[in-house]
Amino acid sequence: MLAQPAASLWYHPHPHGKTEKHVYRGLAGLFIIDDDQSDRLDLPRDYGVDDFPLIIQDKRLHKDGTLDERNDEEVGLMGDVIVTNGISGAFLSVPRGLVRLRVLNGSTARMYNVGFADNRTFHLVASDGGLLESPVPASRVALSPGERVELVINVPDAPVMLRSYPFADHAGLRGKNRATFGVEDTFNILQLRPTGTRGQLQLLPAVLASLDRLDPAAAVEHRKFALRWVEINGARMKMNKVNFTTTLNATEIWTVRNTDHRPHNFHVHDVQFQVVDIDKAAPPAELSGWKDTIYIRPGSAVRLILRFNDHSDPSFPYMYHCHMLMHEDHGMMGQFLVLGPGQTAEPIPMPQGQ
Numbered sequence: 528m529l530a531q532p533a534a535s536l537w538y539h540p541h542p543h544g545k546t547e548k549h550v551y552r553g554l555a556g557l558f559i560i561d562d563d564q565s566d567r568l569d570l571p572r573d574y575g576v577d578d579f580p581l582i583i584q585d586k587r588l589h590k591d592g593t594l595d596e597r598n599d600e601e602v603g604l605m606g607d608v609i610v611t612n613g614i615s616g617a618f619l620s621v622p623r624g625l626v627r628l629r630v631l632n633g634s635t636a637r638m639y640n641v642g643f644a645d646n647r648t649f650h651l652v653a654s655d656g657g658l659l660e661s662p663v664p665a666s667r668v669a670l671s672p673g674e675r676v677e678l679v680i681n682v683p684d685a686p687v688m689l690r691s692y693p694f695a696d697h698a699g700l701r702g703k704n705r706a707t708f709g710v711e712d713t714f715n716i717l718q719l720r721p722t723g724t725r726g727q728l729q730l731l732p733a734v735l736a737s738l739d740r741l742d743p744a745a746a747v748e749h750r751k752f753a754l755r756w757v758e759i760n761g762a763r764m765k766m767n768k769v770n771f772t773t774t775l776n777a778t779e780i781w782t783v784r785n786t787d788h789r790p791h792n793f794h795v796h797d798v799q800f801q802v803v804d805i806d807k808a809a810p811p812a813e814l815s816g817w818k819d820t821i822y823i824r825p826g827s828a829v830r831l832i833l834r835f836n837d838h839s840d841p842s843f844p845y846m847y848h849c850h851m852l853m854h855e856d857h858g859m860m861g862q863f864l865v866l867g868p869g870q871t872a873e874p875i876p877m878p879q880g881q
């Protein structure tokens with residue numbers, strides 16, 4: 528059962544040590560969840576007509592067109608051919624007027640700074656975990672691996688190109704890391720080609736959702752996570768080790784710090800979180816909704832607030848990890864249990880032979 532609000536969610540295989548290659552080869556899809564509340568909104572939501580999923584990935588190809596799977600030890604698998612829903616040089620016929628794009632960075636390591644070639648303003652309407660409170664105007668939006676946004680563009684009469692641009696602040700990277708991790712690159716992603724038809728909708732609603740704000744004063748636990756190389760708090764994930772336990776309905780604050788010179792992000796299973804602050808400053812509007820993945824610049828600290836309000840189990844843990852997939856494959860992960868009333872932690876059931 529899908530018991531959560533409307534959202535665009537990524538699914539992909541998670542076999543330990545092999546996730547990067549599975550995703551690179553194209554095993555990535557979206558669950559699109561809707562609900563009564565989102566159905567009542569005047570947002571484009573006619574799948575394949577004015578509402579499109581876009582799974583953006585990068586590939587490196589041999590001359591014969593086959594996938595180059597040589598792994599770079601700094602960044603993992605990163606390519607210079609951008610594919611959207613598996614297609615390079617992609618274009619899409621769309622109506623003029625409002626069109627919704629559900630954009631996933633499905634890459635193994637590459638980050639994108641997405642915008643349109645004419646620098647037009649578009650509106651962000653949802654982040655990883657669902658609708659934002661109100662549309663957020665933007666001309667660029669940054670996506671690290673695993674992050675999603677839903678954006679609405681007012682399609683003009685002429686074709687317009689969705690592109691990825693260099694990060695204005697190099698995503699916090701210095702020196703040769705800027706080139707290694709591709710944050711100075713420019714790529715075409717997808718051309719939108721307007722057809723003669725005009726879409727149904729011309730105006731966005733002023734209010735999209737009312738979000739339940741988690742209260743930092745309610746936090747019963749504060750935890751710290753330091754990201755460096757392929758370790759969290761100086762250790763790699765162990766299959767049979769639970770790093771900590773929490774309890775059903777507990778609210779917690781997690782401070783996640785990137786103590787590395789490399790880029791990392793942070794992804795949590797089980798629940799969506801809210802961003803309390805980034806380097807002690809309030810998060811920008813596009814990061815103020817429900818999220819499950821967030822980029823953390825080298826040297827930065829992000830405070831997240833989480834409430835474990837469902838799905839307790841004494842022996843099956845949830846994971847948190849860097850979503851740059853080579854890091855994840857090398858064990859940049861940890862595991863936690865959510866215990867219900869009266870439950871105590873039990874050993875993780877291990878497959879035979881482990």
Ligand SMILES: [Cu+2]
Nearest residue numbers: 791849851854
């Ligand atoms: Cu990482």
